[in-house]
Amino acid sequence: MLYENVSKIFKNETALRPEYIPETLPFRDAHLNRLEHYFSEFIENPGSVCPKVILVGKTGTGKTVTARKFGQSVETRGKNRKVRYIHVSCFIHRKLFSLLRDIGQQLGLPVPKRGLSVSDLIQLLLDLMEERDLYSVITLDDVFHLVNSSDEDEDQLGSLIKLSEEVYYRCGKYRFCFILISQDTSFLDRLDRSARSILGNVVIEFEPYTREQIYKILEQRAELALREGTYSEDVLQMIADVAGVDEDDLSRNSSYRGDARFAIDVLWHAAKIAELDHAEKILPDHVREALKHAVPGVPREYIENLPLHKKLLLLAIVRALKMRRSEAYVSFGFVEEVYGMICEQYGEKPRRHTQLWEYLRDLRSLGIIETRLSGKGRRGRTTLISLSRDLRAEEHIDDMSRRISVSIPAEPLENLERLLEELIKRELGE
Ligand SMILES: Nc1ncnc2c1ncn2[C@@H]1O[C@H](COP(=O)(O)OP(=O)(O)OP(=O)(O)O)[C@@H](O)[C@H]1O
Ligand SMILES: [Mg+2]
Structure with missing residues (x-):
């Protein structure tokens, strides 16, 4: 792009994109080695064993990128x-x-x-894999959603895990083995006993990154993405201070702590702001500004790629939640009213009720929002809407009753609102 060619700050912006996989992953060698260890027999002697490994850790601790890195080595050696x-x-x-x-x-x-x-599809897949003598290491990323999304009672993950074993009885070889990724192991409670025993208990933990570790990760990305002299140690340190945990306090509860994605996103944002400012380099003020924009939780691309009216509807949900600060959920009727006002503000023709319903469903299936039906109220049941678990930074799970109480702190709402407003304005060419 012409724009990128003339950038004074970036030399390769893609190195700051969330999906970028760097050559090396600092602080994750031990994790990669363990993956190699568990899967080497499957790779050397395809189909002889069926390893299953669970990766757990908080958001941004490198689970996805480590699995993908391992995947690259499987693909070259397999x-x-x-x-x-x-x-x-x-x-x-x-x-x-x-x-x-x-x-x-x-x-x-x-x-x-x-x-x-589903069972026909499984048969077909297995037939085709046998015909071509294929084997596969399958990573189920954010597997938590597979366990929780089923409205029916069917146990989707359990079926898949059991399938991996049944294949053996069919043809004497294992065709799939699994890496399961989740933020914690609570999804295991939802599996039945046989699925759990097949799954075993090999768990690799991903610890939150410390300030020093975040600093090193940022340094690596900055070298790849930014021109020399456009960033200083201080700027990287500022971000690392916010994003990293203290060495002696790994339990710190803020949702940003130990999160490399958040740190990289802030650096990208700060660089963008510096560029818009026509600055020669990234200054502490740019970082402060960038910190205001960062939205933890849902990947930014999901929000960026929403069509205009889904963005407008999401903005309406955010504003409705801001207006009813003390409540974790707002009704669809209220959201529709706010949506109407927002459309007026931007001079857009509002979509119809049925269309909005579909948008709502799509936002839900992307995991950006959650919906539930109200209890029987004065006017029958209504649909209640809230932000997804991932976006609600503060959440307390009572271990005894497993009840979840939620409070939505101001920050994610404000940041999400600002992000949406920016994207909408850009899209409307304002
Ligand atoms: N050790 C590391 N070295 C370099 N980059 C890293 C490292 N760990 C994470 N990252 C980068 O940080 C970002 C977040 O990492 P990743 O997506 O793997 O987190 P995650 O643990 O899967 O989080 P989530 O649970 O939210 O999905 C990615 O852009 C990734 O490339
Ligand atoms: Mg991930």
Whole structure:
């Protein structure tokens, strides 16, 4: 892009994108080695064993990037590419059917879009894999969503795990093995006993990053992404101070602490602001400004890529929640009213009720919001809406009753509102 060619700050902006995989992952060698260790037999001797490993850690601790890095080495070594690495986001694919289809597509197998039941689709996948003698290490990322999304009682994850074993009885070889990623191990409680025992208990923990570690990670990214002389140690240190945990206080509860994604996002934002400012380099003020913009939780691309009216509806939800600060949920009716006002503000023609319903469902399936039905009230049941767990920074789970009490702090709402307003303005060319 012309714009990037003339940038005084960036030399390679993609190195600050969330999906970028750096050459080396500082502080995650031990984790990678453990993955190598557990999967080496499957890779050397495809189908002989069926390892299953669980990666757990708080947001931004490098679970996804470590699994992908491991995947790169599987892809280069996997016995003439018989062993393939597949990474599926359960955040996007929340139903077994769509998840299996994605696996099929990533394996390059001809899987039809519709017309098959889940069990037909499984049969087809296995037949095709056998025919081509393929094996696969499958990472189910954010597997938590697969366990929680089913409205029905079916146990999607349990079925998948059991399937990996059943295949063995069918053809004497294991075709899949799994890496499961989640922020904690609570999803295991939802599995039945046999699925849990098949899964085993190999858990690799990802600790939150300390300030020094975040500093090193930022340094690596800054060298790749930014021109020399455009950033100082102080600027990186400022971000690391906010994003890293103190060495002696790993339990610190802020949602930003130990989160490399947050840190990298702040650096990217600060660089962008410096550029807009026509500055020669990133200054502490740019970092302060960037800190105001950062939204922890849901990946930024999900929000950036929403079509205009879904952004407007999300903005309406955010504003409605801000107006009813003391409540964790707002009603769909109220959100619609606010949406109407927002459309007026931007001179946009409001979408109809039924269309908004669909948007609401889509926002929910992307994991940005959550909905539930109210108890029977004065006017029957209404749909109540809140931000997703990931965006509600403060949440307290009572271990005894497993009840969740929620309070939405001001910051995520304000930041999300600002981000949406910026994106909408840009889109409308204002
Ligand atoms: N050790 C590391 N070295 C370099 N970059 C890292 C490291 N750990 C994380 N990152 C970067 O930080 C960002 C967040 O990491 P990642 O997506 O792997 O987190 P995660 O643990 O999967 O978080 P979540 O639970 O929110 O999905 C990514 O851009 C990743 O490249
Ligand atoms: Mg992740």
